[in-house]
Amino acid sequence: MRYLLPFLMVLPLHAQDFGPVSDGDYVETDPALVALGRDLFWDPILSGNRNISCGTCHHPRFGTGDGLSLGLGEGGIGLGPDRRADDANLPEQLIPRNAPALFNLGARQFTVMFHDGRLEADPSRPSGLRTPIEDDMVAGFSGVLSAQTMFPVLSPDEMAGHYAENEIAQAVRQGFITGEGGAWSLLTARVAAIPSYANRFAAAMPELADRPLDFTDISDAIAEFVAFEWRSDDSAFDAWLTGAPLPAEADFGRELFYGEAGCSDCHSGPFQTDHGFHALGVPQAGPGKAARFESHNRDEGRGRVTGRAEDAYAFRTPSLRNVALTAPYGHSGAFATLEGIVRHHLDPADRGDAPVLVAGFTATELSDVDREILREAARRDDLPRLDDAQVAAIVAFLESLTGASATSGRLGIPESVPSGLPVDR
The missing domain is CATH 1.10.760.10 (Cytochrome c-like domain)
Structure with a gap:
């Protein structure tokens, strides 16, 4: 951890405790x-x-x-x-x-x-x-x-x-x-x-x-x-880490993210992830992860890997770098917007917006029993209650994590490849 930048001293005690990303991190x-x-x-x-x-x-x-x-x-x-x-x-x-x-x-x-x-x-x-x-x-x-x-x-x-x-x-x-x-x-x-x-x-x-x-x-x-x-460390937030200001709404969202909203409890560190596994009650869409001989429509996430009941319906905390570009959200892509997934984090009972599925396929609903198991896994008593302006500020902060070169990459898409096969441009 780095505490060398003097401007960090103005942050609340529970705010982020890291400095800019460097070559040594990669x-x-x-x-x-x-x-x-x-x-x-x-x-x-x-x-x-x-x-x-x-x-x-x-x-x-x-x-x-x-x-x-x-x-x-x-x-x-x-x-x-x-x-x-x-x-x-x-x-x-x-x-x-x-x-x-x-x-x-x-x-x-x-x-x-x-x-x-x-x-x-x-x-x-x-x-x-x-x-x-x-x-x-x-x-x-x-x-x-x-x-x-x-x-x-x-x-x-x-x-x-x-x-x-x-x-x-x-x-x-x-x-x-x-x-x-x-x-x-x-x-x-x-x-x-x-x-x-x-x-x-x-x-x-x-x-x-x-x-x-x-x-x-x-x-x-x-x-x-x-x-x-896809190294991405040239966002407005990265500039803020070196002393540049964030826009007012995004800066308010940063304070909430690292403070009252508790987002950084899991989305911690310079890439906003603890690399851990958490159950958030994200609605199931599609077939879920299963063997070909299985016919259920649920995805037990980490629990399927470890076999432990406490890991049921838990999924890895994603990095939030460039998150504004990566819709839809959740392991099943159940939320079409950043606002939708933020509100779901604040209230797992909120079903959010409709999945963006390919033509010819529709969302697969869980049984009532499986849905209740999913919600129970995500149930928490300490979730904050934020108003619309605070949710909008958190979204603005998340948008400040978008890198300047994120949509193009550093080398870009080649015009052709050695096999001569078509390139998806």
Whole structure:
């Protein structure tokens, strides 16, 4: 923690206790790998049917998300809120959770990924990671940001495709992930067969002279790009941390955020997150996280990962950097506006505004029993009562967290990628 700035002394005792973000808060990146990762991030070559890239669902035009409550990967056409089910190749189901933003994931403090934290750093394990695939997890990923790329490429509904549509989907269906003939090896072979990628990897990673390209090399490059591209510490709030004033309403909202409203109890630190898990009673929309053989319509969040009753319906505290760009809000995307999710935090019984779901799908209601369990998990007696002006001020403060380069990234979208496949611009 840093207490070096004299102007911080004027803040209330319970206000934020950190200074400006610095280079030391982030991992270092290699420009050559960043450039490789940029192309791979935008290249549909990593999807089973060669029609979806990472950027399809994590697009800067939509705050590194997709503008939908629940994403639509395989079986979808279009981009952002206009993405819809393809009548000629209907999806089997929506992606069960809202696409998380990618801002500042290169900061060293981000060691847990996804809404339920199912991927996290764990030095006690051979791979250095705790993941759902446990014994099948391979070593070699540079960290959690690299390892998280393995999930969408293996998901039939996100990037892999369904069942017999392609060789990647077939490998996933049969449980072949690692090793020869596994999904990762098949994807790696696609990339290695493209001369531009092969040559650039060889130049960026001299160790490849003694071994073949591996999927972990691909994911490491993507992680380098994400860490570099969406570092975001150039907001009005960052300027305030160095002594510049905030607009009056946003400054009032800051005082509430770090004071009476209690927002910083969970949204703490320079990126406004404690990286913990909390039950907020966010309404369920869509199928929820479940195995394909399960038919329930609920999402138990962290409880599904840990198996502990006290973790039921708890989800990871998201960073609030650039939050004004990342609607809809909540793990299920149940709130279309910042005001809606702020009011829900103040009153979990408030259902808020309607989900922004893709055409052809509607919100899925919980049973009365499940809804009451959800509300009970989020019940608190110490929630503040704020008037409309105070809520508006908090929203204004949240808007001050938007970075100047957040909507474009630092390098931007490439005009083309080495595979020659279309880029979602």
